[in-house]
Amino acid sequence: MTQPLFIDASGALPEKDAPWDPIVITKEQIDAEVERLAALPRPENGRRRSFFQHPRNQRSIGLAPGIQVSLDVLLPGEETSTFRQNSTQVNFVIRGRGETEISGKRRQTALHDVWNTPSMRIYRHKNIGDDLYVRLTYSNGSLLEMMNIHVVEENPQPLLKSIDQDVEQPEPDARRQSPYGTFQLNEEGAWMMPYETVINPPSVTSPALYWPWEDVRHHLDKLEALGKDYIGRRLYLLYNPMTGRTNGTTPNFFATMTVRPPKIVDRPHRHSSAAVNYYFSGSGRSTVEGKTYEWKAGDLMLSAPGWSVHNHASYDEPVYELTIQDQPLNIAMESLLWQESLKEPPALLGAEEGFITNRAAATA
Numbered sequence: 001m002t003q004p005l006f007i008d009a010s011g012a013l014p015e016k017d018a019p020w021d022p023i024v025i026t027k028e029q030i031d032a033e034v035e036r037l038a039a040l041p042r043p044e045n046g047r048r049r050s051f052f053q054h055p056r057n058q059r060s061i062g063l064a065p066g067i068q069v070s071l072d073v074l075l076p077g078e079e080t081s082t083f084r085q086n087s088t089q090v091n092f093v094i095r096g097r098g099e100t101e102i103s104g105k106r107r108q109t110a111l112h113d114v115w116n117t118p119s120m121r122i123y124r125h126k127n128i129g130d131d132l133y134v135r136l137t138y139s140n141g142s143l144l145e146m147m148n149i150h151v152v153e154e155n156p157q158p159l160l161k162s163i164d165q166d167v168e169q170p171e172p173d174a175r176r177q178s179p180y181g182t183f184q185l186n187e188e189g190a191w192m193m194p195y196e197t198v199i200n201p202p203s204v205t206s207p208a209l210y211w212p213w214e215d216v217r218h219h220l221d222k223l224e225a226l227g228k229d230y231i232g233r234r235l236y237l238l239y240n241p242m243t244g245r246t247n248g249t250t251p252n253f254f255a256t257m258t259v260r261p262p263k264i265v266d267r268p269h270r271h272s273s274a275a276v277n278y279y280f281s282g283s284g285r286s287t288v289e290g291k292t293y294e295w296k297a298g299d300l301m302l303s304a305p306g307w308s309v310h311n312h313a314s315y316d317e318p319v320y321e322l323t324i325q326d327q328p329l330n331i332a333m334e335s336l337l338w339q340e341s342l343k344e345p346p347a348l349l350g351a352e353e354g355f356i357t358n359r360a361a362a363t364a
Contacts, residue, residue: 020056020064020305022288027298030071034095034134037073045154046080048073054302062142063302064274066252066326072135074098074127082124084156086149087141088206088250089117092278092322094298095134099126102208112213112280114238114257114322116250118206122156136278136300138324140252204242211238211257217320220259224318231267232357234259235323245350248328260284260319266311270346271338273327275304282319286312309342 037048051061052069063069068087074080091100097110102123109115117123127133144150178194185192216236223234235258238249249255260282268287277286283296286303288310295301303323304310330336331350339346340355347354 019289019308020054020302022286022291022293022305022308022310023054023063023302024293024295025052025300027296030298030300033071034073034132037071038075038132042075042078044081045083046074046078047083052300057142060142060145062145063276063300064142064305064326065146066140066143066329067274067276067324068139068142068145069276069300069324070137070139072125072137074125074133076127076130076132078133079126080124081155082122083152083154084120084122085139085141085152086119087139087144087152088119088252090138090249090253090255090324091115091117092136092138092255093134094136094278094280096127096131097129098133098135099128100124101126105208107210109210110213112320112322113210114213114216114249114255115210116208116240118208118250120159121208122158138253138255138276140250140326140329143252143329206242206251207240209238209240211255216257220257220320223259224261226359228261228264230357230359232359233266234261234264243328246328246331250328251332252326252329253324254327256323256325258319258321258323260312260314260321262314262316262318265313267340268309268311268342269338269340270307270309270342271304271325271327272306272336273304273325273330274302274306275323275325277301277303277321277323279319279321282314282317284312284314284319286310307337 033050037050040048050071052063052071053061054063061068091114093109093111093113095111097108099106099108100115100123102117103121108128141150178196180194182191182193182197220236226234235256237247238255238257239247240249243251247254278300279295279297281297285292285294286301288304289308293301327336334348334351336349337346338349338354
């Protein structure tokens, strides 16, 4: 029988590992891996895939502890098998065009389009163009792997109960219902909930949503007019309303699209959520914990390991980027510390009042 271990921590604060180093995966490295994947014989399930793994990650396949990123390639005419998993995904096209089917619904996708794949939906991808179809897929799979609960199925059978639409519920069986229900225990606000409700919580529909780049860019480019006096970041969250107050694209991640006009320098800031940036236009630099890292269009970067002071700057042309952060997960866990300015104390976003920018004054 496995014996437990006791670690004496009396009188001591828990030790903290050093932050992971930022890492830049260059366009040239990504292009070379795309060509390597494209040259392979077609796998039986059609999935030509490589994961980006941080050298410090010894616990899962992830670019950050909770963010898994894969490079997916399909040749013209190729189609994957169907898959299903209990992780959620954000998908982003970096080359070519294709078609994605989620729960039987097909949607064509083009360069720089973004969409989410909810948990336990059957999906597949197809290349419908003449060029390679290349995507970045971001998921919380690395976190689930560390928890040893990442379930991935190939060619799955449909679920007996549909999670895509409302199903008429039978009349409740009184023998299976607690006669007491959920009730308030005391005036301080503590409640009691019976087992019947624990195993049948209210469900929220989790839709597959699409953010076509041409539509997103139309609104994003308007933010350039804010001028150099604006102290915020020129971005839009690709918001999924089912995430509610946690401000997500999926329950784990937000995806934001950012435009950086030429020669814009952000204020140094930090947050407990990690950030992964893909730059698809322009060039610039990021300073993280005092070290400078340069990047250009086509580079993928772990730009902000959790709670590392950082800021970004653009060079001589506009920068467009997709940023993935595990902010919604941290809000749900009540762990999202955010320090918008190093001159101000951090705030626990989602649990207390956050920050404001000078947008009203900059647009006056």
